[in-house]
Amino acid sequence: MTDNNNTTPPTDHTPSAVPPRGTLARWKLIGPGIVVAVTGVGAGDLVATLIAGSRFGYALLWAAVVGCIVKIALAEGSARYHLATGSTMLEGWRSLGIWTYWYFGIYIVIWGFVYGGTAMSATALPLSALFPDLLPFWVWGALSGIAGAVFILLNRYAMFELVMKIFIGIMFVVVVGLAILVVPNVGDALTGLVPTIPEGSAIYTLGLIGGVGGTITMAAYGYWVNAKGWNTPAWMGVMRLDNRVAYIATGIFVISMLVVGAELLYTAQIALSDGDRGLLDLDDVLRDRFGPIVSTIFLIGFAATTFSSILGVWHGVSLLFADFVRQVVGGSKDRSNLETTKAFRFYVLWLTFPPMLLLALGRPFALVVAYGAFGAFFMPFLALTLIWLLNSKRVPAEWRSGWLSNLLLGLAAALFVVLCLSELARFI
Template identity: 80%
Template sequence: MVDNATQHKTTQYDDKGFPDAGEPPKTGRWKLIGPGIVVAVTGVGAGDLIATLIAGSRFGYALLWAAVIGCIVKIALAEGSARYHLATGSTMLDGWRSLGKWTSWYFGIYIMIWGFVYGATAMSATALPLAALFPFLPLWAWAMISGLVCAAFVAFNNYEVFETVMKVFIAIMFTIVVGIAILVVPDVGNALTGLIPTIPEGSAIYTLGLIGGVGGTITMASYGYWVNAKGWRTPSWMGVMRLDNRVAYIMTGIFVIAMLIVGAELLYTAQIALSTGDRGLLDLDAVLQERFGPFVAKAFLVGFFATTISSILGVWHGVSLLFADFVRTVRGETSGSRQGLEKTPAFKFYLFWLTIPPMTLLWFGRPFTLVIIYGALGAFFMPFLAVTLIWLLNSARVPKEWRNGWLSNGLLGAAALLFVVLCVNEVISLISG
């Protein structure tokens, strides 16, 4: 007989070749942490870095509390998604489908437009640090290489390899960003006062964005799929999943706080403004070079690259799983057929969709109308996720012992309200131009 410690060193497989970790071990559960790391590192991209930096550069430490609240909200959303998978043995797409065909219409339109525009955005963001580190190729070339390499990696590797690589990237980005935050010598007294909720004049939208934006959007719905890919299939893994989720978002919280410290200490105190968009991170590179020299500046670019490339890998894998499951549910196939989604033509098609068609946007820029539609649909996804999780997790679809309690309902309700406000603001911004 194989003991628990040996049994869970690697993923086990059933007689059909699908991952099945059996029963969780009684000790050493922290060694199994992985899917939460994947969803958390996927959710922190270049846009999140720049948003946090700008918040720190404009308001100092005043919005530190918002970063903490944001991580708590994301813990609730990711936990709800994975709990539905483990408690019911079905997937989020099965759950949404049970709420009515309107969910499939919405999700199908959303995932196609989102993937097309996100592919170009993510590849461009990853190209920025590569072009700065290795200027012998133009930005568009690095963008295309990034997308193609990530698509090939996801297509030809299993979940275990994917998770290991994602852990390497989070270790790089975490070490570098936290190291730079320590290097700038944070004002601990001011940082502690930043944990007291305040909303400085002109900071309302930044506050909401910091709470709602950092840590993932659509990829949060992928968490349950990654939990299943790890071989965690039954409610007995609920405790391990919750540990995994909390550790991952605590690390995300530390990472986000470190970026806010960098913004507060390097930019706010010196009144340095950043460029809009992802290029603002290159402005920070110049500031770091002037303050600490070329080694620290280059290290930051490496951390910048680890952040963006991990987002590409996570989206290429996780959202392709969502799309493959979407196709399965539309065809009316049974929930048991969700195993092996990575091998389906739908998974491979969406990898293609994320990588090749968006390359046209690298050449011609992003068409205005498409950006408008993308922004409008994107603003509606997080309210959709929060509201449907409340609906599903309080229904008879979930065994009674795994339905929402007052804390889960409170956090998911607060998340839904927050995202509705952000959604309304985004739509008003789009209408007003």
């Protein structure tokens, strides 16, 4: 049975029992959404939007905007379940049947192994470019994973959130600065907000909508909201403000990279490599066009993007795993200190050390494809179970999904099912 009462044990980070009334005071509390935005926007997301701009100009700008709206609905649904019920997403899934635990348990273990290698490899790319010949590629990857693990294990949510805010500041300056530097064509950009699907871009358009702004970290958002001290429905308005700010920031990043692709690459018909290495191709273009200073600043932003994703996943997905173990093994009702559990520490180390074996393989193409196919399995699960949970009696009537939430979650579910099938076909 799940603990579906409307109270949650207080956390060390609880600022007060009731949120402040003033607008400025509420804006000062924004944090979990920033964590989601920084974690969700990885190198792969930047490359996807960059390539969209390089291939289709501004034509798919609307798809990037729609993608952010879809992710707002998913993250809001996850956090709303936490605040409205006093339960966690794992408790909600458990109430749907034991099949959800088999699905999630197997998924999170395999996903963590594959993602760990992918994330460390992505972070090694800009570090190797910034400091050529200093250390082997695999050493940079291993050091980035170890640094992330040490930071997460030695700190709690408050310090973690502060550091993630610093990273989003670096990313904002670099990514938005690049978009300004290439001088966007405002007229063409506004035209790109009108939905069109250029020839040969259908699946690519769906991928752009569904792939930007996080996957499994959508489910972690509710845990970060609780870690912030927001534990009751009284915090619903603050959470929604926080979530919207997060995906407005995500939208700014996505649009900025699409502008860079459209202005710097599309007009010159410059092609990029798929995957994270596409950002190294962009670095070469920036070096030729603007010089070594801009190139170095870009690589710093690239490193901030990839390492912040390490920190976010090492913390957020470890919380999910700790809650999973709490219920499967112990059944404890205390979920206020998941960061201190053995399961949390185990999963941080699981993300760090076993995947180092993959670094020795140099992330072959098969690994990249397998990660894409495997990653596609989670989002349909999240979208469909959120629809189920948020329209059930588990949630008080006033906090159940309305027509707009159901519409967006239904759109997300259909989109991710199509993308999942597409990735499976690609893998096979």
